[in-house]
Amino acid sequence: MSLTKLFTLVFLRKEDEILLGFKKRGFGMNKWNGFGGKVEPNETIVEAAVRELSEESTMSVKPSDLINIAHLEFTFHDEPVLMDVRVFATNTFEGTPKETEEMTPKWFNIKELPFSNMWPDDELWFPYMLEGKKFVGKFHYKGFDTILHHTIEEQESMEAFYANRK
Numbered sequence: 001m002s003l004t005k006l007f008t009l010v011f012l013r014k015e016d017e018i019l020l021g022f023k024k025r026g027f028g029m030n031k032w033n034g035f036g037g038k039v040e041p042n043e044t045i046v047e048a049a050v051r052e053l054s055e056e057s058t059m060s061v062k063p064s065d066l067i068n069i070a071h072l073e074f075t076f077h078d079e080p081v082l083m084d085v086r087v088f089a090t091n092t093f094e095g096t097p098k099e100t101e102e103m104t105p106k107w108f109n110i111k112e113l114p115f116s117n118m119w120p121d122d123e124l125w126f127p128y129m130l131e132g133k134k135f136v137g138k139f140h141y142k143g144f145d146t147i148l149h150h151t152i153e154e155q156e157s158m159e160a161f162y163a164n165r166k
């Protein structure tokens with residue numbers, strides 16, 4: 001039996017570039033990733049996505065401009081926790097990314113992504129995101145460097161996935 005914890009993960013796109021942040025502290029420290037974190041009890045998932053993006057990069061998005069592109073699940077060998085991560089993307093946003101206490105943001109060309117300094121799962125599912133696909137990915141880790149097994153399934157729509165999920 002696992003304890004499920006809900007997280008958000010947001011990616012901003014600008015033509016051939018994607019905004020990543022270098023995590024300065026906490027879980028995923030010293031890795032590039034999108035912007036996100038835990039969903040607090042008093043907010044919706046989309047509200048959490050907007051808040052975490054702003055706190056970590058100073059960038060602003062409207063909730064209605066965030067597109068839910070993926071559902072990711074992370075489990076860890078010998079750890080009774082399931083991380084349920086809702087992934088959003090948009091090319092509609094305001095601001096200029098600025099360093100915060102948690103992240104150093106930087107635009108990357110999508111052909112020059114720093115996979116060697118990202119979570120190992122990213123290299124497996126980023127191609128789906130960059131091709132504009134919707135998908136569900138499940139990754140089981142041993143420690144934080146080794147993926148023991150994984151699945152990635154393309155979806156017609158994320159709404160249908162969540163509606164039909166048991």
Ligand SMILES: COc1nc(N)nc2c1ncn2[C@H]1C[C@H](O)[C@@H](COP(=O)(O)OP(=O)(O)OP(=O)(O)O)O1
Pocket residue numbers: 007008009026027028033034035036037038039074083085119121122
């Ligand atoms: C395990 O593999 C992961 N891969 C990827 N790509 N992203 C991951 C993985 N595990 C977690 N994440 C994402 C999900 C969230 O966006 C962050 C983690 O959020 P964090 O623990 O930093 O949550 P906060 O609420 O910001 O936490 P603090 O306020 O306590 O810093 O990473």
